Amino acid sequence: MRILFWSELFWPYIGGTEVVGANLLQALQARDYEFAVVTSHDYLELPDEDQYHGIPVYRFPFRTALAEGNITQLVKARHRLAELKRTLAPQLIHLNALGPSFLFNLQTADAHPAPVLVTLHTVYDLIDSAQTEGRDTLLQNTLRSAAWVAGVSEAVLHDARRRAPMITRSSSVVYNGLDEPNILPKPLPLAAPRLLCLGRLTTAKGFDLALSAFSMLVDRFPLARLVIAGDGPMRPALQAQTSQLGLGDRVEFTGWVAPDKVPELINTATAVLMPSRREGFPLVGIQAAQMARPIVASRAGGLPELILHEKTGLLVERGSIESLAEAIAFLLDRPDRARQMGEAARRRVQEIFSLERCVNEYDALYRKLTKKFPYVESA
DSSP, X not given: OEEEEEESSOTTSOSHHHHHHHHHHHHHHTTTOEEEEEEEOOSSOOOSEEEETTEEEEEEOHHHHHHHTOHHHHHHHHHHHHHHHHHHOOSXXXXXSOOTTHHHHHHTTTTSOOOEEEEESOGGGGTTTSOOSSSSSHHHHHHHHOSEEEESSHHHHHHHHHHOGGGGGGEEEOOOOBOOOSSOOOOOOTTTTEEEEESOOSGGGTHHHHHHHHHTTTTTSTTOEEEEEOOSXXXXXXXXXXXXXXXXXXXXXXXXXXXXXXHHHHTTXXXXXXXXXXXXXXXXXHHHHHTTOOEEEESOTTHHHHOOBTTTEEEEOTTOXXXXXXXXXXXXHOHHHHHHHHHHHHHHHHHHOBHHHXXXXXXXXXXXXXXXXXXXXXX
């Protein structure tokens, strides 16, 4: 079965969405699916045509052409994409997270008829590129054209159905999943606690809230340290905030962390902090639980579906610095509870959030959709 897999960005760009997509492709390729990836160029200098583990990757100047309003580039990209669709003749098009480039899929829909599966990682994917309310937005039109919509959490799917009620009967939740890492969890460091924020440094992740909460605890826990791992546009502001709060060497910025090094980093933490302002279903939460780390997170998006309050971690109200500080202190004051929560979190992700379960559900969706919408040869 031939699948055109559409990802706004793709390897070597690294983020939760890109990791989910890459893992899914490799696992389904082993089940005799034939993939081709359509993605966008961005800030890295990469070839227009490439390969990822034997899977062809086709890059287009979608993002720059739209941002600059370059009509010539827009027309060329649309023509090249239409020709690619006719040549590849996919039996299914899978849009893995929506972004500005999905406009081009709509514009080339007639080039080769095929059912479209949309995975929504968060409805906020488009917040900076298109209005998400109203009847005739790009988001609405894409969801209306989809044969099926998969949300990565109940929260994401509920929001999508609110914005596009027509998908209610053709949508479902498919939770992200990860393989178990090849290292075992280490004991929580409690004598000198290490609190970890891990992810892209953006406003949405709320790491500024973690810094403010941490500043309220340094006198009470003088040996505690906060590690902020990742990179992104908020890094300068977070570093400036660290200085303004007088935290000095109590906060460490590691920069970008290679995906294969993430479990090792989490293994050095006492707890993982996820004070997100908005969220879909973050891989970091799964990774933290795999390493038996308790999580302190906001009640944002799919986080309450991943974290069971007072069982596998602690949930706080979104944006509340005081509640975040209290939850962190609760864990540091009660090391036995922290260990119990981390161990319970590990058991839960092993049972529910495995990569095999995620792959099985997409495998079933692929087969269902191609059976319901039989392949039609291009003219």
